[in-house]
Amino acid sequence: MSGNKGPVVPQCWERFGSGRPRRCTAAPDGSLSWEAGGGPGRGLRAALTAVFLPHGFPDSVSPDYLPYQLWDTVQAFASSLTGSLATQAVLQGVGVGNAAASVSAATITWLLKDGTGMLGRIGFAWLMGSRLDCEAKKWRLFADVLNDAAMFLEIVAPAFPSYFTLIVCVSSLAKCIVGVAGGATRAALTMHQARRDNMADVSAKDGSQETLVNLAGLLVSLLLLPLLSEQQSLSLAAFFLFTVLHLYANFRAVRAVIMETFNEARLYLVLKHFIQWGKVLTPPLANRMEPLWTGCHPALSLSLGVPLHSLVSSAFELQQVSEGHQQPYLLRWDRCRVPEGDNWTIVKETYQILDRLYPKFLKELQAVGWETERHLLEVDEWRAAWPQGEKKIL
Structure with missing residues (x-):
């Protein structure tokens, strides 16, 4: 019996996702040991991957996921900055900071703006809803271009006080169309990227990424707006700079998408x-x-x-x-x-x-x-x- 070395353990390997396989071996006392590495990893990079990327990345998503998301992050950051400038202009236009401004007039303007947008949202979904799946990339780019146009109208609206209500209503109409087209095409692109029936996970992590980018844009806006609030020309220059960046990043993001289905x-x-x-x-x-x-x-x-x-x-x-x-x-x-x-x-x-x-x-x-x-x-x-x-x- 002294020559018995115990049961022979078959060779065994395991792998976490697309990581390096690691081997299982038997120790002299019969316990099992595993090679180092091959797991999900530790440290800051592993933590950020777990928080902001879909579980099982990169195998759980389409090959074009990472380049698309990188450019989408850039465009979201630029859009956050231009949105801050546009919001500041609208608030100035309705009389925030002006002691002579009427509260009721500002309220009416805001209600008209929101009401116009609601009607536009219903009408656009009725006319174009069935086409958004078929042409997701086109309508995604269209939505971002229209969004920039809407924010430009809000930037210049205070310069035309007689037409301010009309301009912001048109802008609200355009933004609601953007909301329908952007939201629907985002869902179509998420369905394309999710490769393990994990659409909810991909969508949730996309929301986390966007929230982080918007937070960064908020912090930059807090530093930028005090410098631009009293200088209209400088504010317009910053708006056009961020708009160019936004449009370029959107084009690169949409062009990075490789769909295997036919439209x-x-x-x-x-x-x-x-x-x-x-x-x-x-x-x-x-x-x-x-x-x-x-x-x-x-x-x-x-x-x-x-x-x-x-x-x-x-x-x-x-x-x-x-x-x-x-x-x-x-x-x-x-x-x-x-x-x-x-x-x-x-x-x-x-x-x-x-x-x-x-x-x-x-x-x-x-x-x-x-x-x-x-x-x-x-x-x-x-x-x-x-x-x-x-x-x-x-």
Whole structure:
């Protein structure tokens, strides 16, 4: 029995997230010991990571998370400073610090400002709500540009006392549109960044980061505002400086986002490159080529889920769209772009091309990393059903 050395412990390794693996070994007395390192770490850096970054970072978020958040931090800091300048201007305009100012007049101005903004928020959500998911990057950039424009109106409003109420109402309207567009697109980007069903954690840590940045902006504003309060030209110069920084950081932040799902612009770019060169653009390349301004649209415009009467107007046309085609969808070119006599010929040829190219196209999309199970295309709710039960998407 003296030669018995005890049970043989199999080799074992463990790893914390994407850290270095560490090995478990058995000591002579039978206890287990672990190599140093490989854990979550200690010290200030580890503490800041735990407080401000999602659990499991970087594996729990998309690869573009860190560059986006760094530029988003810069833009939030610049926006905090410009917001302080704009708030100071509005307070001066309603009479804060002016003994001759009327409290009731200031209250009415503030109520009109808030009421205009509320109406604008409802109207914008009604008109553009369905598009914010599809064009999250464009609308995020649009929201920040509009926010800067709104704050500029607040900065200059005190210089036009006769039109002060009108100007601040327009500014409030713009800021409420910013609130809808910015909040909705932030949610869409958070969904893209969360890779372990951890959207709530990613959103919460983003809020912590923004709170810290706003706190830093508040401290800087406390030092800056006393120096600028009596010098309008210097205040405008500081506003324009911070605005330029804000817009540049926003552009870099949005450009850093690499989405693997298709919206209309990314699909157009990938299809065009595939038809021309026979190869599929990778998500990073297509995202870098994607236009980021809302007025820039691809040459081809898609309408998905449209009513049947917008495609056909006679029994002959209805027979044309369904004859000899077994796919669960219908295609139709815009009548304004294609001569009516050639329309159905082009549609049939399009079906044949799609049947030939689509399997290869789909395979290459999946090979380079595109998400093919879901998309960000704007699809309406219209559907058509034939008597035999076959459904077609228009």
